[in-house]
Amino acid sequence: MTNANHYDRRTALRQLAGFLAASPFARAQLDSPYAATHVPPIEDLVNVFEFEPLCKAHIPKQNYDFIAGGVDNEWSLRHNREAFDKIRFRPRMLVDTSGLDVSTTLFGERIEMPILIAPTAGHGLANPEGELATARAAAQVKTIHILSTNSTHPLEKVAAASSFPKWFQLYPGPDVEGTRERVEKAVGAGFKLICVTVDAGWNSHRERLLRNRVRAQVPPGAAQPVTGARTRRQREYADAPPKPPPYRLATTLMHKLDWRFFDDLKKYAKTPVLIKGIMTAEDAELAVKHGADGIVVSNHGGRYLDYASATIEALPEVVKAVNGKMPVLVDSGFRRGTDILKALALGAKAVCVGRPPLWGLGAYGEAGVVRVLELLQSELALAMGLCGKPKLANVDRSILRM
Numbered sequence: 001m002t003n004a005n006h007y008d009r010r011t012a013l014r015q016l017a018g019f020l021a022a023s024p025f026a027r028a029q030l031d032s033p034y035a036a037t038h039v040p041p042i043e044d045l046v047n048v049f050e051f052e053p054l055c056k057a058h059i060p061k062q063n064y065d066f067i068a069g070g071v072d073n074e075w076s077l078r079h080n081r082e083a084f085d086k087i088r089f090r091p092r093m094l095v096d097t098s099g100l101d102v103s104t105t106l107f108g109e110r111i112e113m114p115i116l117i118a119p120t121a122g123h124g125l126a127n128p129e130g131e132l133a134t135a136r137a138a139a140q141v142k143t144i145h146i147l148s149t150n151s152t153h154p155l156e157k158v159a160a161a162s163s164f165p166k167w168f169q170l171y172p173g174p175d176v177e178g179t180r181e182r183v184e185k186a187v188g189a190g191f192k193l194i195c196v197t198v199d200a201g202w203n204s205h206r207e208r209l210l211r212n213r214v215r216a217q218v219p220p221g222a223a224q225p226v227t228g229a230r231t232r233r234q235r236e237y238a239d240a241p242p243k244p245p246p247y248r249l250a251t252t253l254m255h256k257l258d259w260r261f262f263d264d265l266k267k268y269a270k271t272p273v274l275i276k277g278i279m280t281a282e283d284a285e286l287a288v289k290h291g292a293d294g295i296v297v298s299n300h301g302g303r304y305l306d307y308a309s310a311t312i313e314a315l316p317e318v319v320k321a322v323n324g325k326m327p328v329l330v331d332s333g334f335r336r337g338t339d340i341l342k343a344l345a346l347g348a349k350a351v352c353v354g355r356p357p358l359w360g361l362g363a364y365g366e367a368g369v370v371r372v373l374e375l376l377q378s379e380l381a382l383a384m385g386l387c388g389k390p391k392l393a394n395v396d397r398s399i400l401r402m
């Protein structure tokens with residue numbers, strides 16, 4: 001056909017397809033809970049980043065935004081990743097690395113990798129099985145899942161989901177008595193360690209969430225957050241109409257607490273207590289003084305204070321202040337085995353990952369969480385092997401060029 005204005009069936013279909021792809025209607029279908037989108041076989045994915053777009057395509061937009069988002073300008077969210085680029089390796093050659101081993105022991109628990117699942121709220125936002133699937137996945141790969149206070153499923157159910165040891169993350173609240181009850185309930189259910197988060201005293205300003213017309217919501221079939229007495233924020237999250245309220249400065253019990261709270265917690269917890277959210281030598285020294293059993297260097301994955309430094313930058317001063325008196329863990333932005341090796345070389349005993357297991361869960365359920373952890377484990381082993389450090393005990397700063 002030579003007529004440029006000719007309008008044939010194929011053109012019409014192409015235009016219709018274009019219209020549908022761009023239409024809010026089609027988008028709404030894609031954003032509907034668990035829309036059936038093309039998901040490649042899990043073994044086709046070669047690194048953990050590749051799970052993120054699949055998770056995004058698979059869950060409602062507002063749920064994805066809850067997982068992905070950081071605070072304000074999201075500078076710390078980005079910088080957590082960028083800071084790894086400034087550190088390079090000094091690999092050693094002609095070392096026998098045939099006995100490569102990434103297993104370790106943490107608070108008496110033998111784990112197959114120095115990589116733990118960070119506590120993250122609402123796994124039901126990614127998959128109705130939520131924390132139950134995550135706990136089973138952690139048990140499969142033999143590592144620790146730290147269950148969030150804001151779990152979608154009741155802590156007792158998560159405790160029973162696998163027989164592998166688990167830890168419980170504590171947000172204090174709604175009051176001092178309720179906090180104690182929550183800890184006793186978790187310890188009673190079998191959680192072996194309490195990880196208290198101290199960097200979230202004020203509600204965060206996450207603009208991705210504020211811009212959405214609907215709130216992140218767990219799908220039918222998943223439970224609501226139910227661990228202990230719920231804070232006002234949790235009640236709002238669970239019961240309110242799905243429109244997010246306008247931002248207002250709001251607090252949690254944490255903003256009123258000081259180290260006396262920690263001293264009390266240490267007395268009644270009857271488990272080791274890990275303190276999560278420490279970013280400075282000064283606070284690390286106080287943690288030592290107040291008898292913490294371990295520290296997690298964390299900026300909450302860039303979700304609370306924007307322009308907080310990257311955790312890989314804060315780690316050395318914390319390690320130095322602790323001076324070997326307790327294990328130092330770190331999280332925020334870890335996506336590669338090489339990232340993990342850099343932290344171990346700077347003195348971390350282990351690393352926690354927050355979003356990557358959620359991407360795995362959103363894209364493939366339990367199997368996705370397993371695969372994300374396996375990929376990180378093998379990337380770490382590879383980096384150790386190529387640096388000439390077959391054992392974690394031999395990993396030190398000498399392999400880094402800062």
Ligand SMILES: Cc1cc2nc3c(=O)[nH]c(=O)nc-3n(C[C@H](O)[C@H](O)[C@H](O)COP(=O)(O)O)c2cc1C
Binds near residue numbers: 119149298299352353
């Ligand atoms: C969706 C989401 C929910 C989170 N919920 C909690 C929580 O309930 N308690 C907590 O201590 N930290 C929470 N965090 C912070 C994580 O424990 C961890 O510090 C952070 O995710 C690490 O960064 P990464 O996601 O870049 O790995 C959450 C993080 C995300 C992404």
